[in-house]
Amino acid sequence: xxxxxxxxxxxxGAALEKGLAEIGHDCKWIERGEEVVPVIASMVFDVVxxxxxxxGVHGLDILRKLRQDKCGVSxxxxxxxxxxxxxxxxxxxxxxxxxxxxxxxAELVARIVAIERRxxxxxxxxxxxxxxxxxxxxxxxxxxxxxxxxTPTEYKLLEFLMRNANQVVTRRMLCEHLWESDxxxxxxxxxxxxNRLRNKVNKGFESDMIHTIRGSGYELRPD
Amino acid sequence: xNLDRIKATSRSLRFRLMLLNAIVVLLASMGTxxxxxxxxxxxxxxxxxxxxxxxxxxxxxxxxxxxxxxxxALFAQLDRKAKGHVQHxxxxxxxxxxxLSASQNQNxxxxxxxxxxxxxxxxxxxxxxxxxxxxxxxxxxxxxxFNGYRLFDRIGKLSDDASVWIRVGASMSSIDRDLTLIDxxxxxxxxxxxxxxPLGGYWLAGRVTxxxxxxxxxxxxxxxxxxxxxxxxxxxxxxxxxxSHTFNLLLDRIGSFLQQRKDFLANAAHELRxxxxxxRSTAEVALRSKRSAIxxxxxxxxxxxxxxxxxxxxxQLLLLAxxxxxxxxxxxxxxxxxxxxLVEKSFDMFVGVAESRSISLRYDTQAQPTVKGxxxxxxxxxxxxxxxxxxxxxxxxxxxxxxxxxxxxxxxxLSVRDSGVGIAAEEMPRLFDRFYRGDHSRRRDAxxxxxxxxxxxxxxIVKGHGGTLSLESEIGKGSRxxxxxxxxxxxx
Numbered sequence: 001x002x003x004x005x006x007x008x009x010x011x012x013g014a015a016l017e018k019g020l021a022e023i024g025h026d027c028k029w030i031e032r033g034e035e036v037v038p039v040i041a042s043m044v045f046d047v048v049x050x051x052x053x054x055x056g057v058h059g060l061d062i063l064r065k066l067r068q069d070k071c072g073v074s075x076x077x078x079x080x081x082x083x084x085x086x087x088x089x090x091x092x093x094x095x096x097x098x099x100x101x102x103x104x105x106a107e108l109v110a111r112i113v114a115i116e117r118r119x120x121x122x123x124x125x126x127x128x129x130x131x132x133x134x135x136x137x138x139x140x141x142x143x144x145x146x147x148x149x150x151t152p153t154e155y156k157l158l159e160f161l162m163r164n165a166n167q168v169v170t171r172r173m174l175c176e177h178l179w180e181s182d183x184x185x186x187x188x189x190x191x192x193x194x195n196r197l198r199n200k201v202n203k204g205f206e207s208d209m210i211h212t213i214r215g216s217g218y219e220l221r222p223d
Numbered sequence: 224x225n226l227d228r229i230k231a232t233s234r235s236l237r238f239r240l241m242l243l244n245a246i247v248v249l250l251a252s253m254g255t256x257x258x259x260x261x262x263x264x265x266x267x268x269x270x271x272x273x274x275x276x277x278x279x280x281x282x283x284x285x286x287x288x289x290x291x292x293x294x295x296a297l298f299a300q301l302d303r304k305a306k307g308h309v310q311h312x313x314x315x316x317x318x319x320x321x322x323l324s325a326s327q328n329q330n331x332x333x334x335x336x337x338x339x340x341x342x343x344x345x346x347x348x349x350x351x352x353x354x355x356x357x358x359x360x361x362x363x364x365x366x367x368x369f370n371g372y373r374l375f376d377r378i379g380k381l382s383d384d385a386s387v388w389i390r391v392g393a394s395m396s397s398i399d400r401d402l403t404l405i406d407x408x409x410x411x412x413x414x415x416x417x418x419x420x421p422l423g424g425y426w427l428a429g430r431v432t433x434x435x436x437x438x439x440x441x442x443x444x445x446x447x448x449x450x451x452x453x454x455x456x457x458x459x460x461x462x463x464x465x466x467s468h469t470f471n472l473l474l475d476r477i478g479s480f481l482q483q484r485k486d487f488l489a490n491a492a493h494e495l496r497x498x499x500x501x502x503r504s505t506a507e508v509a510l511r512s513k514r515s516a517i518x519x520x521x522x523x524x525x526x527x528x529x530x531x532x533x534x535x536x537x538x539q540l541l542l543l544a545x546x547x548x549x550x551x552x553x554x555x556x557x558x559x560x561x562x563x564x565l566v567e568k569s570f571d572m573f574v575g576v577a578e579s580r581s582i583s584l585r586y587d588t589q590a591q592p593t594v595k596g597x598x599x600x601x602x603x604x605x606x607x608x609x610x611x612x613x614x615x616x617x618x619x620x621x622x623x624x625x626x627x628x629x630x631x632x633x634x635x636x637l638s639v640r641d642s643g644v645g646i647a648a649e650e651m652p653r654l655f656d657r658f659y660r661g662d663h664s665r666r667r668d669a670x671x672x673x674x675x676x677x678x679x680x681x682x683x684i685v686k687g688h689g690g691t692l693s694l695e696s697e698i699g700k701g702s703r704x705x706x707x708x709x710x711x712x713x714x715x
Contacts, residue, residue: 082538083545084599102534153571179572181602184535185610185673192575214520215527 001116004045005029006036006062007078008054012101016049019105025112033057037065045073047112052079052090060093067094074115078103106168106216113167127162130222132201132209134162143201153178154197157190161210161220170217194218236435237428244424252416256409263405267398268373272366275375278304279391282315283379286387312372312394317387371395434463438470450478490658491540494674498533502526539676543657546600546683554689557596559711562635563588565598566626569605573613581618584609588626592635593711596688601708604684604692607677608639608704614673615702616643633713634690640703646696654694655682681706 003020007013008031017029030039033054040048048066052059063075075097077090082100090098096115099108127134131144139155141148150158160177161169171190175183183189198210207223232238282301289297301315367374374392381387434457441454453474454467509522570586577584594601612622620642627636646654653659658675685692689709696702 082541084597102530102537153575175572179568181568181572181599181606183572183606184538184603185606185677187573187576187610187613189572189576192579195579196575214524215531 001046001112002026002044003028003112004036004039004043004048006033006048006054006059007031007051009051015105016108020109020112023109031055033059033062036062037069040066040071040073047074047076047115049076049078049108049112050095052077052081060089063090063093063095074119076108076111076115078108104168104170104172104216106213107170107173110164110167110169110173113164127159127165129162129165129220130209131205132162132220132223134159143205146204148200148203150197150200153193154200157193157197158201161218165220165222168213168216168219173217190218235432237425237432240428240431241421241424244427245421248420248424249413249416253413256412260402260405260409264398264402267401268395271373271393271395271398272375275366275373275391275393278313278315279375279377279389282317282389282391283377286317286379286389287381308393311397314392316390316392368395371399431463434467438467442470445474447481450474450481487657494536494658495533498529498536502529502533505529536674536676539674539680542600542603543676543680543683546680546687554596554687557688558598559593560596560598560601561591561593562601562637562708563591563626565602566605566624566637569602569609570624572606573609577613577622580613582613582616583621584613584624585621586624590626590628590635592626592628592708594635594688594690594708595711596708597684600684601688604681604706605637607681608637608706611677612639612641612643612702612704616641620701628710629707632707633710634707635710637706637708638703639705640701642701645698645700646694646702647698651694651696654678655692 003025005013005016005020005027007016007029010031013029013031017027020027028039028043028045030036033056036048036050036057050059050062054062059077059079063077066073066075075095077095077098078101079086079090079098080101081090087098087100096118097111099111125136127136133142134140136159141150141155141158156178157174160174171188172182174190175181178190178193194210194212198208201210202208205223209220209223211219211221213219285297285300305313305315307313367376371394372392373395374390376388376390379387379389438454441452445452453471456464456467456471458464505522505525509519509526514522566586566588570584574584609622609624616622622639622641625638625640627638628634629636655678657679659678660673660675682692685706685708691707693705693707694702695705
């Protein structure tokens with residue numbers, strides 16, 4: 001995926017460029033707001049990661065200009081402005097997604113993937129990761145053909161992990177997906193559900209498909 | 224510059240009070256004096272009328288008694304009377320069978336000099352009267368005023384049934400003289416008023432505005448960092464004292480608010496330092512010596528965890544600032560929120576944790592109240608309360624979340640009751656303080672460590688929604704947090 005990173009913070013910009021390049025994306029990083037429009041005009045990008053508080057031109061102005069020019073590139077706003085009003089304004093100005101700093105790198109990756117997936121618009125009816133198979137319409141979960149019985153919460157959790165297979169999914173992302181709340185307390189409300197799901201999925205199998213990534217979250221990988 | 228000063232002075236309260244006072248005093252005194260003058264004139268004219276009327280009666284009686292032909296003595300008597308009242312230019316005219324006789328002082332007729340063959344030797348003689356004063360044959364008991372004279376006419380009945388026209392008149396010049404004198408007095412009084420009223424007004428206004436000037440002066444000296452000064456209370460108990468008192472109370476409140484801010488900032492800096500120090504030390508330790516990849520991984524993961532703690536703290540500080548900054552607009556922007564749905568979601572979120580700690584978490588609701596507000600913020604309140612309850616309840620205990628509607632007070636009532644360790648009475652008031660943590664939660668480990676902001680945030684959010692957050696607790700038996708929120712209908 002070709003990604004344009006617009007970020008004036010040198011440390012963060014470099015980290016993003018390195019991190020995204022390492023997972024196979026083709027990245028270009030620029031620091032100044034006024035460069036955005038010419039760069040987009042000369043090269044094709046799939047996603048733009050746009051900071052708002054930029055030297056020169058404000059990110060929202062760039063956003064509006066791009067949308068005015070009917071530029072269809074996906075734009076993910078990445079900013080420290082995190083109130084509800086800021087989010088609404090960002091999305092209304094034409095952003096595809098809005099992520100507030102500080103953020104988990106895994107979440108950024110997941111959101112970039114999600115933006116692209118929304119664009120392709122091919123309806124997915126089933127997932128297959130390794131020996132694990134989920135059918136969305138019938139909500140049936142099978143591992144190597146063996147039916148696994150899950151509670152609704154567990155099913156939702158697994159479906160989200162399947163959708164984001166081979167990517168780290170943070171606890172916050174899971175919280176938002178399952179209970180529509182970015183729970184900020186220290187109590188790990190996800191852990192219990194992950195453990196139960198893990199027990200059910202792994203029962204009778206050698207390998208563990210749900211990996212805990214310390215400090216980040218969880219990742220579903222093929223066995 | 225000078226013009227500006229004049230402008231500023233003319234806009235001052237003292238100047239305006241002075242001006243208003245002067246205008247009111249002058250208008251009032253002018254009204255009084257003018258009324259007095261009119262009354263005076265009326266009285267004087269009435270007195271003159273009275274005299275003339277009596278004279279008329281007298282002359283009529285004399286004429287009737289004298290009979291025909293009239294004796295010279297009668298005319299001499301009338302003439303003497305005219306002489307005696309020369310300063311009033313008193314006169315009498317009698318027309319009898321076409322003959323007009325007139326006494327001295329008959330200046331009225333002199334004014335029509337060309338019509339009269341008149342000499343001032345005091346002898347009664349025939350005169351012509353001005354056309355407008357020609358006797359019309361109609362009796363006029365009411366006086367008429369002509370050329371500065373007051374006149375009374377009458378047709379007198381004589382004993383032989385003949386009639387005679389009698390006119391008695393006097394000049395009004397004496398009245399005019401009196402009135403001129405009164406006018407002079409009025410003029411002097413008014414001029415005095417013109418000087419005294421503004422001066423008095425200036426003095427009075429000064430008395431009123433002096434405390435105000437003191438207030439302005441004191442307020443001018445106040446600085447956010449130095450709010451120790453207070454306005455003097457003069458003890459008169461008037462409105463200005465009241466104002467001073469109100470002002471002082473406001474200063475007290477601002478002072479304590481600023482102190483709170485200061486404490487908060489100091490606390491926040493302190494609380495931010497701790498995770499920052501952990502972050503830094505971990506990174507420094509990692510860099511100190513060569514390590515295996517596994518060791519590095521371990522240390523880096525710790526760093527990520529510590530940054531997450533820092534992130535939570537910063538986000539909570541921002542949330543607190545956001546909810547406290549502008550409560551009213553937050554509420555105005557509020558949308559209808561189905562509280563039951565929020566509680567269900569929170570309940571579902573924590574039910575796993577509760578089971579893993581062998582705590583029975585139950586949810587009991589008979590109502591679906593809708594409140595006005597921000598669902599994200601309200602959710603934080605519910606999450607925090609349930610999380611706290613679970614945190615301080617030992618294994619085997621229970622937590623009951625219930626949602627009701629108090630129709631009488633039009634409130635939604637959310638309560639979270641636990642069978643936990645309870646809270647000591649002396650601890651309760653401090654519980655909602657920012658960064659306050661009970662002793663049992665002071666342990667710094669990633670699992671139970673909180674930011675100490677949870678309940679402050681709950682309090683701020685509930686207050687911001689126009690509700691109340693209250694607490695009942697007993698050591699060893701458990702606690703009950705209750706949130707009362709006004710129903711949506713009430714807020715609309």
